[in-house]
Amino acid sequence: MKNATVIIFYVILMVTIFLPAYLANKKRKQQQKEMIDNFKVGDKVVTSGGILGTITNVLSETLEIKVDKNAKITVLKTSISSVEKK
Structure with missing residues (x-):
């Protein structure tokens, strides 16, 4: 039970750290593509x-x-x- 709680904590921590970075990078790439197309x-x-x-x-x-x-x-x-x- 204790190990599952620790694993869940680390998963939530990883998502909290990497999700905003991934979304920002995705937005930047979309803006670059729009600029190139126009x-x-x-x-x-x-x-x-x-x-x-x-x-x-x-x-x-x-x-x-x-x-x-x-x-x-x-x-x-x-x-x-x-x-x-x-």
């Missing part, structure tokens, strides 16, 4: 490497970003860390 030409973006630019072309897996007057780079959609809509 890229538009003209959006200002910041890559995970800190590069600032404006989207000039949206492809299936990549984005073309204008970073200067005559400089464009191609990056993976998943490398974008934040977006500022135009």
